[in-house]
Amino acid sequence: xxxxxxxxxxxxxxxxxxxxxxxxxxxxxxxxxxxxxxxxxxxxxxxxxxxxxxxxxxxxxxxxxxxxxxxxxxxxxxxxxxxxxxxxxxxxxxxxxxxxxxxxxxxxxxxxxxxxxxxxxxxxxxxxxxxxxxxxxxxxxxxxxxxxxxxxxxxxxxxxxxxxxxxxxxxxxxxxxxxxxxxxxxxxxxxxxxxxxxxxxxxxxxxxxxxxxxxxxxxxxxxxxxxxxxxxxxxxxxxxxxxxxxxxxxxxxxxxxxxxxxxxxxxxxxxxxxxxxxxxxx
Amino acid sequence: xxxxxxxxxxxxxxxxxxxxxxxxxxxxxxxxxxxxxxxxxxxxxxxxxxxxxxxxxxxxxxxxxxxxxxxxxxxxxxxxxxxxxxxxxxxxxxxxxxxxxxxxxxxxxxxxxxxxxxxxxxxxxxxxxxxxxxxxxxxxxxxxxxxxxxxxxxxxxxxxxxxxxxxxxxxxxxxxxxxxxxxxxxxxxxxxxxxxxxxxxxxxxxxxxxxxxxxxxxxxxxxxxxxxxxxxxxxxxxxxxxxxxxxxxxxxxxxxxxxxxxxxxxxxxxxxxxxxxxxxxx
DNA sequence: TGCTGTGATACCCCACCGGTATCACAGCGC
DNA sequence: GCGCTGTGATACCGGTGGGGTATCACAGCA
Numbered sequence: 001x002x003x004x005x006x007x008x009x010x011x012x013x014x015x016x017x018x019x020x021x022x023x024x025x026x027x028x029x030x031x032x033x034x035x036x037x038x039x040x041x042x043x044x045x046x047x048x049x050x051x052x053x054x055x056x057x058x059x060x061x062x063x064x065x066x067x068x069x070x071x072x073x074x075x076x077x078x079x080x081x082x083x084x085x086x087x088x089x090x091x092x093x094x095x096x097x098x099x100x101x102x103x104x105x106x107x108x109x110x111x112x113x114x115x116x117x118x119x120x121x122x123x124x125x126x127x128x129x130x131x132x133x134x135x136x137x138x139x140x141x142x143x144x145x146x147x148x149x150x151x152x153x154x155x156x157x158x159x160x161x162x163x164x165x166x167x168x169x170x171x172x173x174x175x176x177x178x179x180x181x182x183x184x185x186x187x188x189x190x191x192x193x194x195x196x197x198x199x200x201x202x203x204x205x206x207x208x209x210x211x212x213x214x215x216x217x218x219x220x221x222x223x224x225x226x227x228x229x230x231x232x233x234x235x236x237x238x239x240x241x242x243x244x245x246x247x248x249x250x251x252x253x254x255x256x257x258x259x260x261x262x263x264x265x266x267x268x269x270x271x272x273x274x275x276x277x278x279x280x281x282x
Numbered sequence: 283x284x285x286x287x288x289x290x291x292x293x294x295x296x297x298x299x300x301x302x303x304x305x306x307x308x309x310x311x312x313x314x315x316x317x318x319x320x321x322x323x324x325x326x327x328x329x330x331x332x333x334x335x336x337x338x339x340x341x342x343x344x345x346x347x348x349x350x351x352x353x354x355x356x357x358x359x360x361x362x363x364x365x366x367x368x369x370x371x372x373x374x375x376x377x378x379x380x381x382x383x384x385x386x387x388x389x390x391x392x393x394x395x396x397x398x399x400x401x402x403x404x405x406x407x408x409x410x411x412x413x414x415x416x417x418x419x420x421x422x423x424x425x426x427x428x429x430x431x432x433x434x435x436x437x438x439x440x441x442x443x444x445x446x447x448x449x450x451x452x453x454x455x456x457x458x459x460x461x462x463x464x465x466x467x468x469x470x471x472x473x474x475x476x477x478x479x480x481x482x483x484x485x486x487x488x489x490x491x492x493x494x495x496x497x498x499x500x501x502x503x504x505x506x507x508x509x510x511x512x513x514x515x516x517x518x519x520x521x522x523x524x525x526x527x528x529x530x531x532x533x534x535x536x537x538x539x540x541x542x543x544x545x546x547x548x549x550x551x552x553x554x555x556x557x558x559x560x561x562x563x564x
Numbered sequence: 565t566g567c568t569g570t571g572a573t574a575c576c577c578c579a580c581c582g583g584t585a586t587c588a589c590a591g592c593g594c
Numbered sequence: 595g596c597g598c599t600g601t602g603a604t605a606c607c608g609g610t611g612g613g614g615t616a617t618c619a620c621a622g623c624a
Contacts, residue, residue, distance in 0.1 A: 070363035081352035153435030
């Protein structure tokens with residue numbers, strides 16, 4: 001009836017993200033007039049104003065913001081449909097496991113050891129990307145970390161629990177300490193906590209540096225610009241310029257294996273079983 | 283790039299559900315040849331065989347089954363996008379609360395009393411429909427019941443916990459009992475447990491009658507065809523021909539209020555707060 | 565007062581969706 | 595063996611509409 005077409009969703013997301021018809025059109029590989037028309041038609045069909053075109057630029061209305069969120073998830077579902085279908089048709093497809101680089105490294109090695117390296121493909125991703133990769137069909141299972149990652153909508157199995165350490169520049173006074181508390185690390189004036197981009201791509205206010213990848217963060221710690229608190233097993237973080245100090249009152253971090261509840265894949269179930277068995281033998 | 287169009291998703295779902303091009307075309311309001319072409323084109327683009335056309339009928343391949351699931355959720359996301367956008371643009375929209383008819387009736391009345399009847403619209407639905415209504419934007423919040431309903435993907439707040447009762451035909455010998463156990467009610471030869479349709483619309487095997495609405499079930503109990511075990515507060519079930527007997531070892535049922543985690547609506551948050559406050563004063 | 569950069573409008577073309585007519589083929593009754 | 599029926603696929607054709615170019619309207623700004 002008045003469902004939006006895939007094309008219209010893509011077009012709107014492009015405009016809403018660029019906030020500029022010309023650039024959005026370029027990104028989409030079409031000319032600007034058809035784009036204007038398409039967006040106008042969507043607004044007319046919905047009976048809702050999505051964008052306010054004032055002199056010098058475009059802004060989202062509240063309804064437009066809602067549609068941006070919804071359109072993104074709808075598009076993810078659509079690409080997931082083709083991806084999962086293609087993969088379902090491939091007889092010897094390996095499972096794809098998404099995990100943050102460097103996190104729970106030993107556990108991952110043990111898991112690979114048990115299930116065999118060939119039956120799984122590892123997809124290394126940046127912080128908190130796993131949920132999106134599971135959702136859009138790029139991955140079948142993911143290693144995630146409570147309470148860091150958003151587990152909403154996934155089935156999970158706990159694998160291990162561990163304490164957290166502060167990663168500090170080796171030269172910093174706090175690096176010599178035997179142990180630290182959250183209070184001590186949360187307000188170090190010369191090592192402000194780094195700021196990650198929010199869902200809309202903007203950064204929260206604060207004194208810390210802006211980062212969007214793990215390696216940036218590692219670099220910034222080495223440069224004595226920031227500190228961070230992470231699970232003890234995140235070995236990839238340990239540069240020579242880093243020192244890890246236990247944070248005694250930081251909440252424990254649970255490593256979990258997560259998958260989509262609607263997945264009926266036997267291979268996923270077997271992998272989860274293997275991972276859970278791994279936990280019990282340790 | 284090679285995302286499926288909304289139209290193609292709808293077409294495929296229709297064919298996959300009907301397993302018959304002619305009927306599917308009729309349901310879609312188009313002629314059969316364009317439908318055949320469209321499906322063929324999708325198969326070609328994906329490089330995957332979705333349907334096997336053998337003499338006398340069509341069947342889904344494994345990949346086709348995957349696409350059917352994925353396409354359904356993608357379509358739900360698409361319709362949700364327009365619905366939520368329209369609702370976001372409506373300044374005095376009431377919240378829509380989905381709930382099974384008759385379940386947690388008193389609690390619902392108290393909630394309406396607190397927040398005001400005009401700020402909420404009640405959407406009565408059949409068993410386990412709430413999740414779908416939340417997902418496709420038909421409802422903003424839902425009253426759900428653990429462990430009956432699938433809470434995956436939603437944020438929830440517990441509201442109350444209660445024991446369960448067996449609903450029996452008044453004339454049945456077991457109806458005279460003070461209390462019952464799960465073992466006693468689970469294998470009564472003349473009152474077999476009713477069978478609900480599964481996700482694919484088919485019914486599981488078993489001796490019990492097939493049902494797909496609550497009222498059918500209530501009727502069947504009154505006719506001495508089946509029995510059921512439900513939360514004690516489900517008052518709407520209490521026909522004159524019914525008797526409720528406590529089932530002492532049945533697991534407690536928790537009534538929850540559920541909403542989509544991505545909802546940033548202040549009204550939803552306020553409603554949840556009101557509901558939680560209701561719990562504490564009781 | 566131009567100049568620049570923005571999105572909207574005017575107009576044209578052709579790709580593609582959907583329609584009708586027809587085919588290919590398998591079951592089935594005789 | 596013959597039609598007859600019911601299935602999905604193919605052939606062809608016309609109209610809608612998406613995309614293109616050219617241009618406008620208008621606001622900032624030197």
